[in-house]
Amino acid sequence: MTKNILSLFVIVFALSGCGIPLPLQKDLVVKDINAVRQFTTTNSVFNSYVAAFEQYGKVHTGDGRFSVGDIPINFGDTENENFQGVCFEYPDGTKEVIIRESWWNGASEEYRESLLFHELGHCRLDRDHIDDAVMTSSNRSYKISLMSSIIVGPGDYSQYKSEYLTELFSQNTDELLLSLGLAVSQ
Ligand SMILES: [Zn+2]
Numbered sequence: 001m002t003k004n005i006l007s008l009f010v011i012v013f014a015l016s017g018c019g020i021p022l023p024l025q026k027d028l029v030v031k032d033i034n035a036v037r038q039f040t041t042t043n044s045v046f047n048s049y050v051a052a053f054e055q056y057g058k059v060h061t062g063d064g065r066f067s068v069g070d071i072p073i074n075f076g077d078t079e080n081e082n083f084q085g086v087c088f089e090y091p092d093g094t095k096e097v098i099i100r101e102s103w104w105n106g107a108s109e110e111y112r113e114s115l116l117f118h119e120l121g122h123c124r125l126d127r128d129h130i131d132d133a134v135m136t137s138s139n140r141s142y143k144i145s146l147m148s149s150i151i152v153g154p155g156d157y158s159q160y161k162s163e164y165l166t167e168l169f170s171q172n173t174d175e176l177l178l179s180l181g182l183a184v185s186q
Contacts, residue, residue: 026129027078027086027149028122037094039072046073046099049116053124060169070094071123073116075101084151085115087122095123110154110161114146121147121168136180144173 042050050068057066076098078086084103089095097119104112121127130145142160143152146168157164163176174184 027080027083027119028089028128029079029086030089031091033091035088035090037072037088037090037092037096038076038098039074039096042073043075045075045104046116049073049113052113053117053120056165057169060166068120068124071097071120073097073099073119075099075104085119087119089123097123108154110158111151114152114154114157117165117168118146118148118151125169127168127171134177134180134182136182142176142180144176 050073054067058064074096078084078098078100080086083100084107085097085099087095087097097116099116099119103115107115127147129149130147131149132144133141133148134144135141142156143150144167146152146157146164152164160176160179163179166175167173177184
């Protein structure tokens with residue numbers, strides 16, 4: 001039943017997205033026909049994050065061979081001042097993640113992971129943005145997904161990391177809602 005509600009939610013979300021002509025700024029960018037991927041390998045700075053993503057992926061998907069695959073991650077120009085990271089998709093089907101180095105160098109480990117996993121959510125998991133938030137009884141607002149277009153902050157991510165990772169790989173928010181003391185719809 002929860003799955004049906006989620007499907008309905010996704011459909012409604014998609015329809016409303018199409019019906020409202022908002023100026024969409026997205027860090028999932030499909031490049032034009034002449035664009036060519038900039039990198040073929042990942043900067044070793046990101047190796048430990050990739051390894052962590054793959055480990056979580058194996059656990060959450062149950063697929064022991066889960067890997068990031070051919071998605072190089074490197075520092076570079078995100079081509080939009082609002083984005084610290086971006087997932088580029090090219091006409092030949094290749095993809096890559098580009099991270100703003102100045103942001104990375106000033107960010108905590110948890111913040112870095114929140115951003116990088118968000119970009120891999122686009123590039124590897126084919127996920128789109130989910131900008132819903134929930135309010136707890138203490139009037140505190142929480143993003144329900146790492147796929148929020150505004151990246152989940154390091155404090156919330158460290159506190160609810162397990163819950164956010166479950167949502168990232170399964171699109172199920174039940175764990176997060178329960179941990180926040182909110183009712184889960186049945
Ligand atoms: Zn995004």
